[in-house]
Amino acid sequence: MGIRTILLQTVFPNLSMIRYCPYCGQQVEARIPLGDERLRAVCKICGYVHYENPRLVLGAIIEWEGRILLCRRAIQPRMGLWTLPAGFMENGESSLEAAARETREEAQAEIEDAELFAFIDVPGIDQAHVFYRAKLVAGQHAPGEESLETALFAEAEIPWQDLAFPTISYCLEHYFADRRTGVFRCHQITLTGWKRQAMADCALPSINERC
Ligand SMILES: [Zn+2]
Numbered sequence: 001m002g003i004r005t006i007l008l009q010t011v012f013p014n015l016s017m018i019r020y021c022p023y024c025g026q027q028v029e030a031r032i033p034l035g036d037e038r039l040r041a042v043c044k045i046c047g048y049v050h051y052e053n054p055r056l057v058l059g060a061i062i063e064w065e066g067r068i069l070l071c072r073r074a075i076q077p078r079m080g081l082w083t084l085p086a087g088f089m090e091n092g093e094s095s096l097e098a099a100a101r102e103t104r105e106e107a108q109a110e111i112e113d114a115e116l117f118a119f120i121d122v123p124g125i126d127q128a129h130v131f132y133r134a135k136l137v138a139g140q141h142a143p144g145e146e147s148l149e150t151a152l153f154a155e156a157e158i159p160w161q162d163l164a165f166p167t168i169s170y171c172l173e174h175y176f177a178d179r180r181t182g183v184f185r186c187h188q189i190t191l192t193g194w195k196r197q198a199m200a201d202c203a204l205p206s207i208n209e210r211c
Pocket of ligand 1: 021022024043045046047
């Protein structure tokens with residue numbers, strides 16, 4: 001890494017780490033393109049500009065006879081901890097299709113009657129997490145390749161200390177709170193304490209809930 005890149009990264013901590021153009025294979029340089037305001041990796045030869053944007057994670061809070069479906073992670077990060085079925089949205093699918101696919105992959109389960117429940121911005125790791133609430137079809141579930149086990153938990157049985165990510169905790173807390181009132185709302189939350197370097201040991205994040 002050149003001294004110029006190191007200095008620029010000090011000023012622009014989100015500088016792309018790609019070194020070579022994915023199209024022509026030549027070295028890229030750190031530059032602010034004309035009309036832009038952020039530093040980008042720009043190919044010196046073909047002019048390709050590498051944009052890095054937040055990624056969407058889609059998941060589902062799935063209920064069956066009053067209990068919630070959780071998966072125990074078989075992969076890093078947070079292997080061995082419990083999560084709601086969730087994962088990165090793929091090109092060509094809708095957000096609901098992504099949530100249903102992740103549920104199928106991680107819990108071999110199908111969902112129905114899905115409603116949007118939470119949109120959680122996580123700017124510290126350049127992600128947004130979107131969760132639907134839904135019903136589990138036929139009560140059927142089983143661990144997929146990314147899960148060690150799947151299980152249905154009543155509210156009193158939720159393993160709060162062994163949940164994999166802050167967004168899972170907040171979804172479950174808000175879900176049970178809404179359920180007690182009998183009215184489910186759509187929640188928009190910004191988690192500000194979850195940083196990329198703290199993935200393996202993230203402290204309790206602060207929260208700004210707008211609705
Ligand atoms: Zn190029």
